[in-house]
Amino acid sequence: MPVTTSARGGAAPLLGTPRRGGAAPLHAALRAMAAEIHSRPQSRRPVLLSKVEGHQDAVSAALLIPKEDGVITAGEDRTIRVWLKRDSGQYWPSIYHTMASPCSAMAYHHDSRRIFVGQDNGAVMEFHISEDFNKMNFVKTYPAHQNRVSAITFCLASEWLISTGHDKCISWMCTRSGSMLGRHYFTSWASCLQYDHETQHAFVGDYSGQITLLKLEQNTCSVITTLKGHEGSITSLWWDPVQRLLFSGASDHSIIMWDIGGRKGRTLLLQGHHDKVQAICYIQLTRQLVSCSADGGIAVWNMDISREEAPQWLESDSCQKCEQPFFWNIKQMWDTKTIGLRQHHCRKCGQAVCGKCSTKRSSYPIMGFEFQVRVCDSCFESIKDEDRTSLATFHEGKHNISHMSMDISRGLMVTCGSDRIVKIWDMTPVVGCSLATGFSSR
Structure with missing residues (x-):
């Protein structure tokens, strides 16, 4: 599978060496822990902790509330719901809010308890949640897009709300004033987004299978480079700012790791899913990548080994083994x-x-x-x-997965999809997050 990078600008700080302190090897204890995790028998699998049901249409996004037994969901049924775990062990909604348009994307900033919800009509709405998670107040509406919002991220340091949409653009807005700061248009629907808060670089995947790296400024932006390698639309992105690695999942069922920090164009191909890859999450401490596909497949990839790059496909007018001509020769x-x-x-x-x-x-x-x-x-x-010998473990989520997110400190994962069901998983048997970070999974 050919992978190419086309540069359109000079080198940026993002493409330089890894950040201070982040690139140092894990100390001996963590390395031993990671080795123990990777050597676990493949009979271990994710543990389903809870099912959350109640949405009347597909659930577009589900996010775990850090340090709480709670989850926030947004759905095509035009509702935002905050679910808290009760004494019975079941999750019940403490907040139920109906929107004017189907919800298509969501971001949650826990320290400020702010929720940003993208809608099918192109608007993004901001809410503030009370400390007890029982009340949600409307803050403002952002006219971010002219069509369905596909992804949202919020940067507290700059007070920027950054989003992508099916109007083929990325927009960034000021959350203090609510004003539009800038827009950049692509040739295809923008489908997913990752943002580096320190350097103000955005990665945008689109339906043509292309990933664009942009440097965002106060009122303008510049295209740094374009990454091409997938044979289908980009469905998910994950940026690791410590190792400066970008992971992309696509409808061609594959994942590509782009070594941005290495500046040598190194890429790794991962093929193990049988349907389009819908969500990915890289766990930096244990060097594991978790991915979910539309058919319910959950994969955990060992990235703590020296993998080989897949070769570029060579072209020839005849077989390079027996020299027999191909049909156009x-x-x-x-x-x-x-x-x-x-x-x-x-x-x-x-x-x-x-x-x-x-x-x-x-x-x-x-x-x-x-x-x-x-x-x-x-x-x-x-x-x-x-x-x-396999370098990944594969598990069955037993429902359609369109979105996934993780609370890495607790080793928890939440999945949701078109079957209207939200599932909460304990992933520590297969990723060992709590072992590596020192937190309990409960």
């Missing part, structure tokens, strides 16, 4: 009096090969291929049994 077909063959590619070496020279299939997890893919016969012979 009319001259060689005429000269050799042979029928042209279809071109394939070996996923391990990237060579262009015919079907006869690539009859074998194999997984190759070190390169991100968790299920069997086409390899040429010579590469198949070079793959040892230990090379096929």
Whole structure:
């Protein structure tokens, strides 16, 4: 799968070396903990703690409330709900608010207890939640977009509200005045967003499969670079500011890790899902990536190992193994009096090969291929049994997943989707967050 980066500007601080203190290796104790986590048997799986039901349509977003047994949800049924865990162990709504338009995206800032809800009509509404989570007051409406809002993030330091939408733009607004600071338009629907608060860089994924990196200023912005590698629309992004890694999930069922801080164009491909990747979350301390797909698949990827880059696919007019012509190579077909063959590619070496020279299939997890893919016969012979050992664990969420978020300090995850159900999971058996951070999962 070809991966390219096209630069449109000079180097920015974001593309430099990792942040001070963040790039240092984990100390020995944490390394030992991480090693213990990665060596756990694959029989361990996420534990379903609770189901939250009540929405009358698809749930667009669900966010866990830090340090509380609570979850905030927003749905296509035009409602925002705050659910708190009662003595019975069940979650019941303490806040129920109806909006004018279906809710499509949400962001929550816990320290200031502010909720920002994007809607299908393009508006973003801000609310403030009381300290006991029993009351929610309207603050203001932001005319952010002309079409459905796809993603929102809030930066307290600058008091900026940044959002993307199906009107093909990213907008950033001042939450003090409510005024629009700037907009930038793309050629396709903007589908997802990540923001680096320290450097004011935004990553925007769109429906064309492209990721654009922008530097946002007070009233303008500049395009730094464009990342191309997916064969489908970008559905999710995750930015790790410590290691300066960007993860992208797409409708082509794959995930790509972009090493932004390394400045060498290094990318890693991860293929293990059988449907479009809807949400991703990178756990920096344990070097694990959690991803969820539309078919309910939950994957936990071990990123604490030295993985190999998938090769660029080579182009040739004839098989690079047996030299038989491909069907468009009319001259060689005429000269050799042979029928042209279809071109394939070996996923391990990237060579262009015919079907006869690539009859074998194999997984190759070190390169991100968790299920069997086409390899040429010579590469198949070079793959040892230990090379096929999985570097990820796969679990079943047993419901359609369109959105996921995690409380990493407690090892909790919440998923939601078109089945109107919200599920809360204990992920510590498979990611060990509480072990690495010192927090209890309860």
